[in-house]
Amino acid sequence: MKRLESVISEILETLESSDSAAMLIFEIEAAIGDDGAPEGAIEYHTKLAIDRGFVARDGEKVRLTWAGHDALDQSRSTTDKPKTCAKLAS
Structure with missing residues (x-):
């Protein structure tokens, strides 16, 4: 699967905006929704x-x-x- 920097950013933003300290992956998937990402992309x-x-x-x-x-x-x-976490890591 190809790395999509926008998906990683969405995951981080979802975790940050959550009311709980941690989330299950399916909760992250539900919060982000199907934004055209391939199946299994969030995990x-x-x-x-x-x-x-x-x-x-x-x-x-x-x-x-x-x-x-x-x-x-x-x-x-x-x-x-662009707002991507992958560029920040360098």
């Missing part, structure tokens, strides 16, 4: 976000890490670049 990209350190496992749920919060903050403060 796959959540795993990529875990690999990158933006998200951590918390039992069966996942939560945003300090690095994930920093990536979102940086994406918001960068006005001349």
Whole structure:
């Protein structure tokens, strides 16, 4: 599956805006909805976000890490670049 930076950004934003500290992957999928992403894309990209350190496992749920919060903050403060977390990681 091809990496879609926009999906990773949506996952991080969904976790940040949640009322709970952690979410199940199907809760993230429900919150994001079917935005034309391939089947299984949310789960796959959540795993990529875990690999990158933006998200951590918390039992069966996942939560945003300090690095994930920093990536979102940086994406918001960068006005001349597209809002993607992958560009922030470099």
